[in-house]
Amino acid sequence: xxxxxxxxxxxxxxxxxxxxxxxxxxxxxxxxxxxxxxxxxxxxxxxxxxxxxxxxxxxxxxxxxxxxxxxxxxxxxxxxxxxxxxxxxxxxxxxxxxxxxxxxxxxxxxxxxxxxxxxxxxxxxxxxxxxxxxxxxxxxxxxxxxxxxxxxxxxxxxxxxxxxxxxxxxxxxxxxxxxxxxxxxxxxxxxxxxxxxxxxxxxxxxxxxxxxxxxxxxxxxxxxxxxxxxxxxxxxxxxxxxxxxxxxxxxxxx
Amino acid sequence: xxxxxxxxxxxxxxxxxxxxxxxxxxxxxxxxxxxxxxxxxxxxxxxxxxxxxxxxxxxxxxxxxxxxxxxxxxxxxxxxxxxxxxxxxxxxxxxxxxxxxxxxxxxxxxxxxxxxxxxxxxxxxxxxxxxxxxxxxxxxxxxxxxxxxxxxxxxxxxxxxxxxxxxxxxxxxxxxxxxxxxxxxxxxxxxxxxxxxxxxxxxxxxxxxxxxxxxxxxxxxxxxxxxxxxxxxxxxxxxxxxxxxxxxxxxxxx
DNA sequence: TCGATCTGCGTATGTCATACGCGATTGTGC
DNA sequence: GCACAATCGCGTATGACATACGCAGATCGA
Numbered sequence: 001x002x003x004x005x006x007x008x009x010x011x012x013x014x015x016x017x018x019x020x021x022x023x024x025x026x027x028x029x030x031x032x033x034x035x036x037x038x039x040x041x042x043x044x045x046x047x048x049x050x051x052x053x054x055x056x057x058x059x060x061x062x063x064x065x066x067x068x069x070x071x072x073x074x075x076x077x078x079x080x081x082x083x084x085x086x087x088x089x090x091x092x093x094x095x096x097x098x099x100x101x102x103x104x105x106x107x108x109x110x111x112x113x114x115x116x117x118x119x120x121x122x123x124x125x126x127x128x129x130x131x132x133x134x135x136x137x138x139x140x141x142x143x144x145x146x147x148x149x150x151x152x153x154x155x156x157x158x159x160x161x162x163x164x165x166x167x168x169x170x171x172x173x174x175x176x177x178x179x180x181x182x183x184x185x186x187x188x189x190x191x192x193x194x195x196x197x198x199x200x201x202x203x204x205x206x207x208x209x210x211x212x213x214x215x216x217x218x219x220x221x222x223x224x225x226x227x228x229x230x231x232x233x234x235x236x237x238x239x240x241x242x243x244x245x246x247x248x249x250x251x252x253x254x
Numbered sequence: 255x256x257x258x259x260x261x262x263x264x265x266x267x268x269x270x271x272x273x274x275x276x277x278x279x280x281x282x283x284x285x286x287x288x289x290x291x292x293x294x295x296x297x298x299x300x301x302x303x304x305x306x307x308x309x310x311x312x313x314x315x316x317x318x319x320x321x322x323x324x325x326x327x328x329x330x331x332x333x334x335x336x337x338x339x340x341x342x343x344x345x346x347x348x349x350x351x352x353x354x355x356x357x358x359x360x361x362x363x364x365x366x367x368x369x370x371x372x373x374x375x376x377x378x379x380x381x382x383x384x385x386x387x388x389x390x391x392x393x394x395x396x397x398x399x400x401x402x403x404x405x406x407x408x409x410x411x412x413x414x415x416x417x418x419x420x421x422x423x424x425x426x427x428x429x430x431x432x433x434x435x436x437x438x439x440x441x442x443x444x445x446x447x448x449x450x451x452x453x454x455x456x457x458x459x460x461x462x463x464x465x466x467x468x469x470x471x472x473x474x475x476x477x478x479x480x481x482x483x484x485x486x487x488x489x490x491x492x493x494x495x496x497x498x499x500x501x502x503x504x505x506x507x508x
Numbered sequence: 509t510c511g512a513t514c515t516g517c518g519t520a521t522g523t524c525a526t527a528c529g530c531g532a533t534t535g536t537g538c
Numbered sequence: 539g540c541a542c543a544a545t546c547g548c549g550t551a552t553g554a555c556a557t558a559c560g561c562a563g564a565t566c567g568a
Contacts, residue, residue, distance in 0.1 A: 005287030008448065016452060025514020027494035028565040052555065059566065063517040063556080088493060131383070132437045142461065143452060149460035160475075161482065168483045171421075171429030179421060183386045194262065198270060206403035207396065213413035219413075228415065229422045239489045306524065317548040321528080334536065344565025446514040 007241055010072050011079040015138040030062065030079065032070050039081045040124070051078070078130055083138035085124040085203040086212075089147035090116055109151030114173050114230055117144060121177035144170065156174050156244040165237055172233060175227045183222070264326050265333040269392035286297065286324050287333065288409035290440035293335045293377070302380040306330070332384055337392035344370055360495075361488055363405030368427050368484055371398060382432050398424065410498040419491055426487060430480045435478070502508040 013019060014032070042051050048049075053074055057064045071077045085182045092109060094162060121127055135141040148166035155162070192211055201208040267273060268286070275282075291315045296305050307328055311318045325331045346363060375381055389395040402420035407418070437445060446465055455462040 008451075012448075012452070016487065022513065024512065024566050026566095028515070030516090037346055051555085054555075057517095065518080066516050068557075069515070069517095085448075118403060123529080129385070132432060133372065133439065136436060136440065137452065139452075142449070145321045146453075146461045149464055153460055159464040163464050164479055164482045165486070167433060167479075168426075168486060170431075171433070173427065175422075175425030178386060179425070182390060185387065186390065194266070195396070196390060198266070198391065199400075204396065204400045206407055207400045208404055210417050211412040225418055225421075228418045232419070232422060232494065235490035235493045236486030236488070239493070240486060276535090276544060278533095278535045278543070280547080282546070284547095307526085308524075311548095319548050319550095320546085322526075323546070323548095 006099055009137070011076045011134070012137045013082050014071065015074050015080050015135075021232065025200070028069070030060065030066065030070060035067055035077065036080050036084050039077055040085055043085075043126040044124060048078075048129045051081075053077075073135070079134040079138060082127055082130040083135045083140045084142065085127055086120050086135065086140045087115075089113070089141050089144040091147050092150055093144065094213065106152050106155050107238070110148065110169060110234065111230065112236075113144075113148055113151055117170065117173045118226065121174065125181055128174065128181060129201060132174070155241055157241060158244075161240065168233065170228060172204060176222075176229060179225070180222045263391070265330045265348050265388070268325065269334050269337050269389075270296055281494065282323070284314065284320065284324060289324055289331065289333050289336050290320060293297065293331055294339055296381040298337075300376060302332075302383045305335075307331075329388070331394060333388040336384040337389045337394045340371075340374050340389065340398065342394050342395045343367070343398040343400050345397065346404055360406050360409050361492070364402065364423060364488065364491075367398075367402055367405055367485065368423060368505055371424065371427045372431060372480065375427065379431070381437055382435060386428070409495055411495060412498075415463065415494065422487065423445055430476075430483060433479070434476045451470045 008018070018126070036055065039051055039056050042055055042059060053067055054064045057067050067077070071080070146168055148169065149162050152162045152165065157165070160253075186194075194213075195207070196211050199207050199211070262272070266433050276498065293305055296309055296313060308318045310331075311321050321331070327333070344366070372407055399420055402423065403416050406416045406419065411419070440448075446468075449461070449463050453461050453465070
């Protein structure tokens with residue numbers, strides 16, 4: 001098959017478990033899994049800023065430098081932590097044909113997918129502080145991509161556009177999660193009121209109007225906000241699909 | 255304990271220039287503007303990780319601690335740097351009526367707006383490493399919001415949904431910019447080839463199909479990617495607007 | 509049994525943000 | 539003019555952090 005020709009990034013090797021641990025020497029007293037779990041626990045309780053090598057090691061009752069027998073650097077640990085926290089995606093019905101769920105199955109599927117991804121962010125808000133590039137090639141993150149593509153399998157979209165749609169949606173979910181956190185964090189200081197104080201209606205008439213309408217005062221509109229954006233995007237995808245449906249023949253791109 | 259009622263976050267006060275500098279004492283040898291400019295220059299050339307208080311001070315030929323006479327903490331500096339780097343938005347025709355650009359002016363306007371915001375990210379890629387919450391209430395960031403709302407002024411959408419759309423779009427632009435960076439960064443390691451090596455067609459059939467179609471090999475498809483997502487979202491907004499027009503007004507769009 | 513290899517981990521180094529305080533400077537009230 | 543308090547630039551100190559290096563003991567293949 002594919003042998004290891006070009007060097008994979010260390011973070012990728014680690015996340016996929018492609019590490020050559022020799023067989024000689026003392027038994028390892030730790031496992032990567034335990035370290036990752038301890039790191040996630042620290043991140044969940046005290047935020048990602050509290051995740052230091054010393055702290056994680058302390059949580060496990062070992063010396064700081066012991067961790068470096070299992071991870072090459074802190075960034076690698078964070079990457080594996082993040083991918084683990086995302087969890088595996090629901091890949092849907094196992095060996096389904098392309099049109100398993102009706103002509104509009106993609107819409108329900110992608111909605112389910114987005115909800116699941118959102119739940120991951122909710123469970124681990126610190127994921128939002130990990131740059132997306134950290135998990136790009138990690139197994140669970142890849143499984144989320146696979147899942148999105150599977151929900152679109154029965155769709156006449158070209159592969160390129162399926163991929164684009166998946167990226168668009170995963171970015172959207174991440175954004176909404178970020179907004180939720182930020183708005184929740186700013187709510188204690190009355191976001192709307194603060195903004196109103198800074199924006200006079202002369203320089204910022206449109207914004208002033210929006211604030212005056214009280215749109216920012218409802219603090220638990222976050223679900224509506226999410227649904228609004230998701231439906232907006234899915235409507236756009238629907239239009240795209242419709243545009244692709246009339247001709248069933250091979251669409252030669254560009 | 256300021257003149258205003260509730261205490262504004264320090265970062266907000268600084269960004270809006272609401273700082274009470276006394277009049278006694280020696281003349282300040284520095285200005286906030288010079289410090290911010292130096293910081294931006296460091297970030298642009300060596301990345302945001304290189305922006306340390308010592309480095310910025312060194313760039314200005316002053317002692318590290320001198321900076322703290324002008325900013326309360328590093329985070330405040332980063333916030334003002336980021337807002338400055340975004341620049342002010344193009345607020346469009348100054349005193350335009352609600353329907354200044356025809357019934358579909360919003361679409362061209364928001365496209366222009368998205369392009370402008372994208373250009374800001376392009377000019378200063380390090381902005382992507384600054385958390386969005388850092389600039390949330392800063393003046394230029396607010397002006398971008400104002401601009402988006404103005405382009406939608408002639409639209410029957412309720413204020414709430416204009417706001418949601420603006421947030422959706424600003425998040426989208428940020429995501430696409432992030433993707434551009436990441437894909438460009440991973441291109442040197444053949445992103446598609448690496449992914450293909452990790453994903454067998456048994457566990458990841460949909461992904462394998464997408465990769466096999468060569469969608470990931472075109473490296474300068476980034477403009478297409480951006481347009482794709484933007485049109486997707488704007489189509490969704492158009493559908494929403496159509497749904498909000500009370501009576502059938504026969505808007506036959508060409 | 510012996511050496512190669514691996515373990516946990518103490519120590520040292522260098523970077524960073526920033527608290528604290530000192531001497532110099534300058535506007536203000538007398 | 540003068541005293542004083544506010545403000546300046548900034549040297550020094552502190553404590554957190556990632557991590558390079560190397561040692562002593564454990565374990566396995568020979």
